[in-house]
Each structure stands twice: as structure tokens, then as C-alpha cells.
Amino acid sequence: xxxxxILDSILLSVKKNIxxxxxxTEFDEDLIMAINSAIAVLRQLGVGSEDFSIxxxxxxxxxxxxxxxxxxxxxxYVSAKVGIIFDPPQNSSLLxxxxxxxxxxxxxxxxxxxPGDKEEEQNGR
Numbered sequence: 001x002x003x004x005x006i007l008d009s010i011l012l013s014v015k016k017n018i019x020x021x022x023x024x025t026e027f028d029e030d031l032i033m034a035i036n037s038a039i040a041v042l043r044q045l046g047v048g049s050e051d052f053s054i055x056x057x058x059x060x061x062x063x064x065x066x067x068x069x070x071x072x073x074x075x076x077y078v079s080a081k082v083g084i085i086f087d088p089p090q091n092s093s094l095l096x097x098x099x100x101x102x103x104x105x106x107x108x109x110x111x112x113x114x115p116g117d118k119e120e121e122q123n124g125r
Contacts (some may be wrong), residue, residue: 004114010035010064010078011057017079030086032056038081039064042074045106046113070112077105 007013012022014035019026035055043050048064065071080102089095 008060008062009057010054010061012084013061013075014079017076018083023055025085028056031082034082034085035078038078039083041081042077042109043104045076045110047071047109071103071109073112074109077102080105098116 007016011028011031014031015024017023020031032054039048039053042048043052052064053059054070065074076080079100084095084098084102
């Protein structure tokens, strides 16, 4: 599989980002469950289609977000969310920092998807 295919495959890119080799499949079921949980959160934020989920390495980021370049951060979000679910840091300070990063990313994704209300909130209106 070419590097571009790996990076477009949701499962394979998440595996790469959390340090699991693409050929290692023993954790795939757990990772798929965690990825689908992260995708469910994103769907609640207005990203992707309501019925989207992954079943294997064939599901791609393009399938989920199309060509929306302004939503590239969801790749980082899903990997970070899966990392916390699948292999949470033992250091509580690091865990809290990652949770804060995820919360900020959720806010930014929400603003990207629906900027109207959030811009007013930020400006104190």
C-alpha cells in the first residue's frame, strides 16, 4: 500500500499516529471501536454524514470529510482521542493536557463547521 493510501485510510493513519505498525492487526477491533467513538463526537459537532463509521482499513478520510481542507484538524483530533481511549497516559498532568487540547480542538472544529454563533460568543455578544 502506498504512503498516500496509508495516510488517507482512517485506520492506518491512526495506527501510524499512535505508534502501531500498519501490518499489526491484533488491536484493530479495539482501535476501530475507539475511532468510531471519536467519529460519533465529530458527527455531533456537525462533521461528516450521520451514518458514517469505519469497519476496516478501507474507510478513508475523504469518505468522511470529502475534500474539506478546513477540516484537516479532525485527523489529529481522531488520533489524539483514540490515543487517550486506547492507551491513556499514566501521568495525570499529561492526560489533563491532552484532554484540554481535545477540548480546544472540539471548539475549533465546531467553529469551523458553524462559525456564526461561536464568533458572537467569542466577541461577547
